[in-house]
Amino acid sequence: MDIKAMAMAAKDAARDLATASGEARAKALDAMAGELLAVKEQLMAANAEDVRQAREQGLPEAFVRRLAVTEKIFQYMVQRLREAAALPDPVGRVLEGRTMPTGLKASKVSVPLGVVAIIYEARPNVTTDASAVALKSANAVILKGGSESIRSNRVLVDAMRKAIREAGLPENAVQFIDSADHGAVAELLKQDDYVDVVIPRGGKSLIKAISQGTRIPVIKHYDGICHQYVAADADVEMAVKVVVNSKTDRVEVCNALETLLVDRAIAPVFLPAVAEAFRQKGVEMRGCQETCRILADAVPATAEDWDTEYLAPIISIRVVDGLAEAVRHITDHGSGHTDGIITDNLREARAFTAMVDSASVLVNASTRLSGGGAYGMGAVVGISTDKFHARGPVGPAELCSYKWIAEGNGHLRQ
Amino acid sequence: MDIKAMAMAAKDAARDLATASGEARAKALDAMAGELLAVKEQLMAANAEDVRQAREQGLPEAFVRRLAVTEKIFQYMVQRLREAAALPDPVGRVLEGRTMPTGLKASKVSVPLGVVAIIYEARPNVTTDASAVALKSANAVILKGGSESIRSNRVLVDAMRKAIREAGLPENAVQFIDSADHGAVAELLKQDDYVDVVIPRGGKSLIKAISQGTRIPVIKHYDGICHQYVAADADVEMAVKVVVNSKTDRVEVCNALETLLVDRAIAPVFLPAVAEAFRQKGVEMRGCQETCRILADAVPATAEDWDTEYLAPIISIRVVDGLAEAVRHITDHGSGHTDGIITDNLREARAFTAMVDSASVLVNASTRLSGGGAYGMGAVVGISTDKFHARGPVGPAELCSYKWIAEGNGHLRQ
Numbered sequence: 001m002d003i004k005a006m007a008m009a010a011k012d013a014a015r016d017l018a019t020a021s022g023e024a025r026a027k028a029l030d031a032m033a034g035e036l037l038a039v040k041e042q043l044m045a046a047n048a049e050d051v052r053q054a055r056e057q058g059l060p061e062a063f064v065r066r067l068a069v070t071e072k073i074f075q076y077m078v079q080r081l082r083e084a085a086a087l088p089d090p091v092g093r094v095l096e097g098r099t100m101p102t103g104l105k106a107s108k109v110s111v112p113l114g115v116v117a118i119i120y121e122a123r124p125n126v127t128t129d130a131s132a133v134a135l136k137s138a139n140a141v142i143l144k145g146g147s148e149s150i151r152s153n154r155v156l157v158d159a160m161r162k163a164i165r166e167a168g169l170p171e172n173a174v175q176f177i178d179s180a181d182h183g184a185v186a187e188l189l190k191q192d193d194y195v196d197v198v199i200p201r202g203g204k205s206l207i208k209a210i211s212q213g214t215r216i217p218v219i220k221h222y223d224g225i226c227h228q229y230v231a232a233d234a235d236v237e238m239a240v241k242v243v244v245n246s247k248t249d250r251v252e253v254c255n256a257l258e259t260l261l262v263d264r265a266i267a268p269v270f271l272p273a274v275a276e277a278f279r280q281k282g283v284e285m286r287g288c289q290e291t292c293r294i295l296a297d298a299v300p301a302t303a304e305d306w307d308t309e310y311l312a313p314i315i316s317i318r319v320v321d322g323l324a325e326a327v328r329h330i331t332d333h334g335s336g337h338t339d340g341i342i343t344d345n346l347r348e349a350r351a352f353t354a355m356v357d358s359a360s361v362l363v364n365a366s367t368r369l370s371g372g373g374a375y376g377m378g379a380v381v382g383i384s385t386d387k388f389h390a391r392g393p394v395g396p397a398e399l400c401s402y403k404w405i406a407e408g409n410g411h412l413r414q
Numbered sequence: 415m416d417i418k419a420m421a422m423a424a425k426d427a428a429r430d431l432a433t434a435s436g437e438a439r440a441k442a443l444d445a446m447a448g449e450l451l452a453v454k455e456q457l458m459a460a461n462a463e464d465v466r467q468a469r470e471q472g473l474p475e476a477f478v479r480r481l482a483v484t485e486k487i488f489q490y491m492v493q494r495l496r497e498a499a500a501l502p503d504p505v506g507r508v509l510e511g512r513t514m515p516t517g518l519k520a521s522k523v524s525v526p527l528g529v530v531a532i533i534y535e536a537r538p539n540v541t542t543d544a545s546a547v548a549l550k551s552a553n554a555v556i557l558k559g560g561s562e563s564i565r566s567n568r569v570l571v572d573a574m575r576k577a578i579r580e581a582g583l584p585e586n587a588v589q590f591i592d593s594a595d596h597g598a599v600a601e602l603l604k605q606d607d608y609v610d611v612v613i614p615r616g617g618k619s620l621i622k623a624i625s626q627g628t629r630i631p632v633i634k635h636y637d638g639i640c641h642q643y644v645a646a647d648a649d650v651e652m653a654v655k656v657v658v659n660s661k662t663d664r665v666e667v668c669n670a671l672e673t674l675l676v677d678r679a680i681a682p683v684f685l686p687a688v689a690e691a692f693r694q695k696g697v698e699m700r701g702c703q704e705t706c707r708i709l710a711d712a713v714p715a716t717a718e719d720w721d722t723e724y725l726a727p728i729i730s731i732r733v734v735d736g737l738a739e740a741v742r743h744i745t746d747h748g749s750g751h752t753d754g755i756i757t758d759n760l761r762e763a764r765a766f767t768a769m770v771d772s773a774s775v776l777v778n779a780s781t782r783l784s785g786g787g788a789y790g791m792g793a794v795v796g797i798s799t800d801k802f803h804a805r806g807p808v809g810p811a812e813l814c815s816y817k818w819i820a821e822g823n824g825h826l827r828q
Contacts, residue, residue, distance in 0.1 A: 015745075019768050096811070098790050104779060106789040111771070113801055196801055212629075217802040238824040245826040331429075353819045354433050357525070365518060365822030374827075375520040375818060376512050387527055387610055387815040388631040389803040397510070401801040404789060405767045408779030410652040412659040413788075 001179050003187035006142060007194035010115040013172035014140040018112055020169055022089030025135055028173075029085035031163035032135075033078045036128065039159045043069065046151035047124065054148050062252075067122045067149055077128045080379040084132035087378050090396040091138045105407045110400040112138040114196040117188055118381060119144045119210065121202050124152040129379045130199075131160055131174045136378075137396035140173050142195065144188065147180030154178060189214035196401075199394065201382050219394055222385040223309045224254035224337035226367045229326040229352065231343035232265040236273055238364065239342040244277045246340070246367040252311045254383060255338050255360075255370040259306060259316045261326045264290070267319045271295055283313045290319035306333045323348055327355045334358060337385055338370035359385060359392035415593050417601035420556060421608035424529040427586035428554040432526055434583055436503030439549055442581035443499035446549075447492045449577035450542065453569055457483065460565035461538065468562050476666070481536045481563055491542045494793040498546035501792050504810040505552045519821045524814040526552040528610040531602055532795060533558045533624065535616050538566040543793040544613075545574055545588045550792075551810035554587050556609070558602065561594030568592060603628035613808065615796050633808055636799040637723045638668035638751035640781045643740040643766065645757035646679040650687055652778065653756040658691045660754070660781040666725045668797060669752050669774075669784040673720060674731045675740045678704070681733045685709055697727045704733035720747045737762050741769045748772060751799055752784035773799060773806035 017025070036043070047069040054064045069077075090110060097107035116139045118130045127143055134141035145153045157176040165171040177184050189198065192215040199219045200210045211218040228246055230239045246257035262270055271294045278285055279297070286305050287298035298317065305316040306329070320326045330339050340362030341352040353361045360370035372380030372393035380393040390398035431439070450457070461483040468478045483491075504524060511521035530553045532544045541559055548555035559567045571590040579585040591598050603612065606629045613633045614624045625632040642660055644653045660671035676684055685708045692699055693711070700719050701712035712731065719730040720743070734740045744753050754776030755766040767775045774784035786794030786807035794807040804812035 015771075018771065100788065100790050102788075104783065104788060108806075114771075215626075217631075217800075235824075241826060242824055249827045349821075357429075357432065357528075358817065360818045360820060363819075363821040365820055365825040366827050368827035369518065369820060369822070369825055370818070374514065374516075374518055374825075375820065376514055386631075391815050392522075392818045401805050403772060404774045404784070404806045405777075406774060406779055406783060406789065407763075407777040408783070410649075410656055411779040411783055411788075412655060413663045413780050413782035 001177060001184055003177070003184055004191060006175055006177070007115065007188070007191035009172045010140040010142055010175055011194045013170040014112065014114045016170045017135075017138040017140060017173055020138065022091060024167065024169060025089075025138060026085040028164050028167035028169050029081050029132060029135055031167045032128075032131070032160045033081035033085070035159040035163035036078050036081065036156070039155055040074065043074070043152060043155045046155045050149050050151045059148065063122060063148075067124070069124050069152060073125055077125050080129050081132050083378045084136045084396070087136060087396065090136065090400050095402055102411060103408065104411050107405050108402050109405055110397070110402050113399050113401050115140045115142065115194055116399055117142045117144070117195050117198045117216070119185060119198065119200045119202070119206075121146040122149050124149050124156060126201060127153050127156045128160070130381045132379045133381045133394070133396050133399060135164070135173055137399040139399050140175070142175050142177065142188065144177040144185055150178065150180065186213070189216065192216045197399070199381050217389065219382065219384050219390050220386050221254070221382045223335040224256070225258050225307065225309050225333060225335040226255060226337055227259045227261055227330050227334055227339040228257055228367065229261040229320075229323075229330070229339075229341045230263060230266060230270055231323065231341055231345060231348050232263040233345040233348065234266060234270070234342040235344055236266070236270050239270055240274045240277055242340075242342055242364065242366050243274055244281065247278070247283060247315050248281045248313070249366065249368045251313050253368075255367050256311065257315065257367050258308065258310055259318065259333070261318050261320050261329055262291075263326075264319050264321055267291075267294060271317070278315065281313070283315055285315055285317055287317040288319055291317045309335070323351055327352065330356055330358070335385060337383070338362065338367045340365060340367055359383065415591060415598055417591070417598055418605060420589055420591070421529065421602070421605035423586045424554040424556055424589055425608045427584040428526065428528045430584045431549075431552040431554060431587055434552065436505060438581065438583060439503075439552060440499040442578050442583050443495050443546060443549055445577035445581045446542075446545070446574045447495035447499070449573040450492050450495065450570070453573045454488065457488070457566060457569045460569045464563050464565045473562065477536060477562075481538070483538055483566060487539055491539050494543050495546050497792045498550045498810070501550060501810065504550065504814050509816055516825060517822065518825050521819050522816050523819055524811070524816050527813050527815050529554045529556065529608055530813055531556045531558070531609050531612045531630070533599060533612065533614045533616070533620070535560040536563050538563045538570060540615060541567050541570045542574070544795045546793045547795045547808075547810050547813060549578070549587055551813040553813050554589070556589050556591065556602065558591040558599055564592065564594065600627070603630065606630045611813070613795050631803065633796065633798050633804050634800050635668070635796045637749040638670070639672050639721065639723050639747060639749040640669060640751055641673045641675055641744050641748055641753040642671055642781065643675040643734075643737070643744070643753075643755045644677060644680060644684055645737065645755055645759060645762050646677040647759035647762065648680060648684070648756040649758055650680070650684050653684055654688045654691055656754075656756055656778065656780050657688055658695065661692070661697060661729050662695045662727070663780065663782045665727050667782075669781050670725065671781050672722065672724055672730065673747065674729055675734050675743055676705075676731065677740070678733050678735055681705075681708060685731070692729065695727070697729055699729055699731055701731040702733055705731045723749070737765055741766065744770055744772070749799060751797070752776065752781045754779060754781055773797065
């Protein structure tokens with residue numbers, strides 16, 4: 001495949017998209033949803049073949065599950081496209097602006113970044129989600145999915161390109177690297193003249209390798225060592241529900257809870273209550289000395305536990321002396337992804353949200369709600385753990401840059 | 415110098431700054447301005463010594479001029495600090511937010527990036543301007559100025575740190591690498607655990623070397639190959655004034671005009687008028703064939719001219735067939751810094767601002783107005799030619815990231 005030609009074609013498409021109306025882009029997104037419904041059978045057949053081959057190759061069952069397009073996932077893909085169509089246009093927002101005393105009108109207006117490359121693994125829904133986010137923000141997208149889902153992705157991409165073309169926009173708004181060749185990625189990462197941002201979705205080593213191997217800006221999505229701090233003034237019943245949901249709703253995802261911090265004053269009441277729920281759910285508890293004193297079946301945590309993203313039914317638990325110690329623990333051991341406090345005390349809630357420097361800071365809510373859906377952003381292409389450019393869920397607004405437009409009537413520099 | 419210790423101290427100061435009130439930071443900025451006035455004599459003496467030594471070393475006169483703190487520059491430094499104090503707080507702005515149907519309140523709130531490193535050359539006013547922008551946005555700053563201004567910078571930094579300390583904020587909010595050793599910069603660029611962004615101010619080779627030698631995000635400030643397009647409907651008198659000001663107000667700066675594009679319909683009237691003004695100002699004209707036909711004293715432009723940032727009293731001039739050709743020229747040859755149109759036609763003005771993908775797009779205004787001052791941003795630390803994170807003038811708002819704060823009352827993921 002000629003990756004450079006693909007990148008140049010994406011840049012051309014991006015230029016056209018940048019001046020297309022928000023209405024035209026919304027219509028294309030709706031058309032993409034419609035076309036997806038039209039090719040459903042074909043998609044399901046292609047996906048069944050992908051799944052069959054993955055099983056044949058002996059790939060792990062968890063991997064195969066991510067690869068499979070169930071009826072529920074299919075409906076979700078269609079819905080994400082329709083939701084994206086309905087969201088307000090992220091392009092052309094006046095982010096700030098003023099008329100200066102000289103009469104010069106200066107406005108900072110959002111514009112698309114240009115060309116977005118997404119490198120991801122198995123899930124075919126990333127193919128449509130990422131295209132939805134990109135097209136909503138008037139960016140052209142180059143998709144590089146995992147080779148295991150290549151048949152499914154072909155059907156999806158063909159359908160989306162057809163819909164975009166029929167809606168009167170450039171079909172190269174969505175392009176797909178139809179190759180299992182790793183050289184294609186290396187070539188893509190060289191296209192810093194044409195590609196404006198790379199978003200890798202996958203393991204830490206993939207992300208590291210990509211960000212060190214390119215001059216294109218990379219939006220990174222690292223670990224989620226997420227905390228909940230149960231303060232002295234927490235409602236115990238609510239705290240148990242929120243903590244258990246944070247840990248057990250899905251253990252293998254980045255916004256699952258890994259470490260529980262409990263104020264010493266509430267520990268004797270809260271810990272036995274939450275431990276009972278964890279036992280029922282089969283969650284292993286690894287605690288500090290004080291935790292182990294209160295919970296006979298907790299095993300002693302090692303220093304390493306506090307820095308571990310388990311992604312498994314295991315939780316580390318530490319009793320702390322108040323907010324300051326909780327914040328210090330999060331600062332020292334957290335990954336800046338998602339951290340929450342459970343409290344009925346307004347001052348503590350305010351102090352926690354001000355002092356904890358994480359992409360998402362929650363009050364009385366499950367860490368599992370950290371994400372674009374719960375925040376009303378619709379489809380996202382990932383959750384950034386960077387502070388630069390995009391932080392937290394990466395939706396259409398995060399794939400925008402801006403320009404300054406200054407309008408005068410003969411204004412000069414004096 | 416122990417650069418790592420300095421970076422760690424900056425991170426600690428940044429944590430304190432992040433929770434200090436906007437009022438406390440504004441008071442510190444005012445105190446910095448006051449302290450600058452208090453050390454004026456000492457500063458002027460130190461600067462005179464810097465200037466004397468630069469002359470002794472035979473440094474170019476233009477360089478020495480940038481080094482010298484004149485009365486006007488001193489007043490400007492003080493004023494920039496006071497202006498920064500008075501600007502609205504860029505931290506804690508709710509950038510977007512909503513209450514979801516579930517009752518979860520999600521807000522995207524601006525926060526400081528953390529630690530900003532600025533690497534620059536001679537001008538001592540960067541020392542105070544950069545500190546003003548950093549402190550306004552609650553960032554800690556590490557300054558590495560040119561060795562030629564080291565005496566001036568010492569006085570400035572000591573005064574600013576004293577003012578910050580007395581205002582009750584951590585003095586390590588402003589730190590200065592008091593060393594001419596190039597190894598210090600290399601060491602600084604390794605501190606990606608503590609430094610959140612690097613802003614080099616200087617030549618292209620400095621910026622390239624820095625951005626290739628670090629994993630810290632870099633805000634880059636490359637060439638300004640700036641254009642003015644004089645459309646068919648331009649007011650000729652205004653166009654002459656704006657174009658001449660764009661080119662001649664100061665030729666050596668990044669927002670000076672380099673290439674003039676003129677619609678064929680207005681060229682026979684406009685070009686002789688502007689040429690007369692250029693002759694009076696001693697500007698060399700390098701034209702396309704059509705330009706040379708109209709202006710007997712224009713020399714033929716070579717292909718290279720269209721891609722050159724002269725930073726000198728030279729202008730390249732091309733006659734084009736309307737807006738589309740002008741935009742195409744800017745797309746092919748511009749650097750995305752600052753480009754303007756001069757027209758009385760509303761449709762053309764709109765099309766130009768939509769189609770030209772530059773950090774600043776101007777209508778009927780001098781390219782020299784592209785910058786933080788004319789846009790009401792106050793002091794800036796540079797003008798970014800990146801699209802990622804910060805574009806155009808980099809003021810306090812551009813040194814911010816954000817976090818999502820989500821508040822529930824026991825919200826779970828279902």
